[in-house]
Amino acid sequence: DIQMTQSPSSLSASVGDRVTITCRASQSISSYLNWYQKKPGRAPKLLIYAASSLQSGVPSRFSGSGSGTDFTLTISSLQPEDFATYYCQQSYNTPRTFGQGTKVEIK
Amino acid sequence: QVQLVQSGAEVKKPGASVKVSCKASGYTFTSYPISWVRQAPGQGLEWMGWISAYNGNTNYAQKLQDRVTMTTDTSTSTAYMEVRSLRSDDTAVYYCARVNRLREIFYFDFWGQGTLVTVSS
Numbered sequence: 613d614i615q616m617t618q619s620p621s622s623l624s625a626s627v628g629d630r631v632t633i634t635c636r637a638s639q640s641i642s643s644y645l646n647w648y649q650k651k652p653g654r655a656p657k658l659l660i661y662a663a664s665s666l667q668s669g670v671p672s673r674f675s676g677s678g679s680g681t682d683f684t685l686t687i688s689s690l691q692p693e694d695f696a697t698y699y700c701q702q703s704y705n706t707p708r709t710f711g712q713g714t715k716v717e718i719k
Numbered sequence: 720q721v722q723l724v725q726s727g728a729e730v731k732k733p734g735a736s737v738k739v740s741c742k743a744s745g746y747t748f749t750s751y752p753i754s755w756v757r758q759a760p761g762q763g764l765e766w767m768g769w770i771s772a773y774n775g776n777t778n779y780a781q782k783l784q785d786r787v788t789m790t791t792d793t794s795t796s797t798a799y800m801e802v803r804s805l806r807s808d809d810t811a812v813y814y815c816a817r818v819n820r821l822r823e824i825f826y827f828d829f830w831g832q833g834t835l836v837t838v839s840s
Contacts, residue, residue: 646826648764655814655830656756656764662824699764703825707780708754708766 614638614702618711624719631687633714635700640680644704647676647685650713651696659698660685690716721745723815723831730837731805738801739834741815748796749773752818754827755789755800757811765811769818770798805838812836 615638625631635645643663648656658667660676663683673688687694695718700711726740741753754769768779770789777789788801798815813834816827 644824646824648827650758650764655833656816656827657830658826658828661819661826661828662821665821667828701764701766701826706766706778708769708825710764710766713763 613707614641614704614709616700616702616709616711618698618700618714620714621712622715622717624717625690626719627690627692629690629719631690631694631716633685633698633700633716635678635683635685635711637681637683637702637704641702641704643679644702645676645678645683646701646703647674648699648701649694649696650699656699687716721817721829723817723829725813725815725831725834728835728837730839732840733805733807733838735805735838736801736803737805737836738799739813739815739836741798741800741831743796743798743817746817748791749793752825753789753791753798754816754818755813756816756827757813759808759811762811767800767813772798802836805836807838810836810838 617636619634645663647660650656664676675686697713697715722744724742749772752769752771755767770777772791786803790799815831817829819828
């Protein structure tokens with residue numbers, strides 16, 4: 613199985629901050645990488661697919677980059693509604709493993 | 720608009736089975752696979768497997784392969800996920816998700832609201 617490791621596991625940030633979350637795969641996965649946002653009691657929401665493609669309806673402050681084994685999710689200016697847990701997920705092969713999550717909290 | 724509506728919460732005893740439904744609307748059901756993902760309390764997301772709504776082909780996570788069955792009913796645009804021999808660590812919120820693709824890159828673009836399954840004696 614491909615292991616996905618996110619860093620940090622949690623972070624505290626203020627509204628307006630630039631936030632970067634990193635995801636590393638245990639082997640090369642090309643651009644087969646997706647990002648989801650998860651809030652308590654809500655279903656996950658797709659943010660980015662294929663490493664850098666912004667899902668329709670997602671604000672442009674979210675962006676993704678990377679290929680191979682190293683990927684980043686960037687929130688250019690953190691908004692109050694962005695406090696949540698973020699997960700990366702590889703779709704290179706099955707099982708479609710997720711990272712352990714990065715919780716973004718209010719500073 | 721695309722919607723996936725799941726069945727309600729369940730409470731089951733250890734050793735029992737549970738079957739969760741996921742009714743799709745707003746798109747051609749047979750054109751997209753359905754995947755199932757679960758989240759145990761305080762834990763991350765776990766991919767369980769997926770099913771082609773076109774031909775019923777399945778691919779399950781190895782750790783669940785002996786206890787899980789995914790099916791679809793194309794006449795009602797509904798996907799089902801059954802877990803047998805339930806254990807306490809199967810307590811989780813179970814989600815269905817539509818599987819979309821860009822070239823060969825698959826992603827989950829629409830999700831059901833989740834179904835809480837509690838396994839307790």
